[in-house]
Amino acid sequence: MLWAEHLTRDRRRSVHTVRAYRASAERLVAFLGAHWGERIERATLARATAADLRAYLAHRRGEGLGNASAARELSAVRGFLAWANADADAPRLRGPRVKAGVPRPVSPADAVALAEEVADDAAEPWIGARDWAVLLLLYGAGLRIGEAMALTGAVLPLGETLVVTGKRAKTRVVPLLPQVRRAIEAYVAQVPWPLGRDTMLFRGAKGGPLAAGVVRRSVQAARGRLGLGDRTTPHALRHSFATHLLGRGADLRALQELLGHASLSSTQVYTAVDAAHLMDVYRNAHPRA
Template sequence: MTRADLLAAWHAHLSHGRRRSDHTVRAYGTTAARLLDAVAVDDWGALARLDAAALRQQLARRRAEGLGNASAARELSALKAFIRFAREQAGMPDPAPPRMRGPRVKKGIPRPVTPDDAVNLAALVADEAAEEWIGARDRAVLLLLYGAGLRIAEALALTGGALPLGEVLVVTGKGGKQRAVPILPLVRAAVEAYAAQCPWPLTREAALFRGAKGGALSQGMVQKAVARARAVLGLPPTATPHALRHSFATHLLGAGADLRSLQELLGHASLGSTQIYTRVDAATLLDVYRSAHPREQD
């Protein structure tokens, strides 16, 4: 087996097995390639035997190249995901990667969740999940918040009857008011990936998003997963699941959406609730939206 074979299998796993975005596949693929160059192994068994010391050495090399704490934390997550995959391929009974702490990330000035932050947050929550189907579930929920502007309660209230998702999803919001929300291809693919892996039957009446024991997923579980991921990425405490909905709104407004359309998408009863988003610098948001919003990455 060659280095190219290992990387091809890793790329296929990320793209097709876990339906990661092109951005994540490129970033995780590059991280894996750097590790293979550094340790000079060419089979799954040798790669699977790498321990925490080997990963620390790789991170030290990257830090010497000027990698910051937040980027190093994300790189460690990618390395651990690659080692887990290698151990699965090598047939190890316990594929869990070496346990090690990531670099400390100093708390900075609070900032909004940028498109890149939102995508990285969803990807890292999925990567850090205890089981692959749980990771797919959490990623799908977060992309519904960020890619479709749903409230977390609205996403968790969906039932199996919402499947298969089309281009538009009818959501029941506050006060029982219904609205039609466009569903981006990336969001639809994430929900489909979760549904395909979910070990529980997704009947029309039952909750779409399930907890580990089969019951309806709670908001608290999603919030805890996001809290762990934002600590790794060095995001502020304001980077909550609900903040992803706010980011959806501000990024769309910056990209040229009018307030009335945004009001409908968010399900606000009054235009006044929507006008808060006009405080955002539209020109800056337009740039980041075009470069990093999931809609540009499907």
């Protein structure tokens, strides 16, 4: 597909981003073909209007797409339409916004969409791979941002678990999901500097240790583009890790160990968050609520 070749060659996007954007373009073409009742060619894409994009997003939302994922999908298809017809203006359509209210954990789909958006906006493919790995590590393993920044090359080669040093120099062992492990390994394969046992695992653009502030600023910019609230921070991904595990029946003591909390009372806050989420579901779903 020429669009994918353009993203790879001219935009220098990561393999992950190219795959996601190509899938978005293919979904749009299939939708417009059914919507217009005709075969879609590159030239016919110039007819796409904001109303067509609204219809497409409504179709995707009906398939369960969340707000942040919908915003990212819109960004991808608008880029595709702009590329397909460089002489025409892409349809303008504001992405979905998240309503202000009680802070909530980032949903799994929105956590992935956030990581994808940050990685896609990176200046270099290896930096995109780095950002993708860092954010998946926060969400998939529940690390604090400082804990991720403190990892060294000594953790390589990766296994099924990772030894993390947390507050007050307390160490803990956390499981590594295959997706997280693959993300880190993909970054390690691309980083242009050697990773010794005593050097930081995650490196900045000029080769020094990656600063937590760089990650925070990237997340801040991405959440604005995705319509996520200002409480969507790197640390919120750790909160989401805990809340989602608890919602799936995780033992509170086990969760305490995974998070590295010195006191169980620090972990118990997530029971209140999960209960608040359940009440929201009840109020929205129950006919007498």
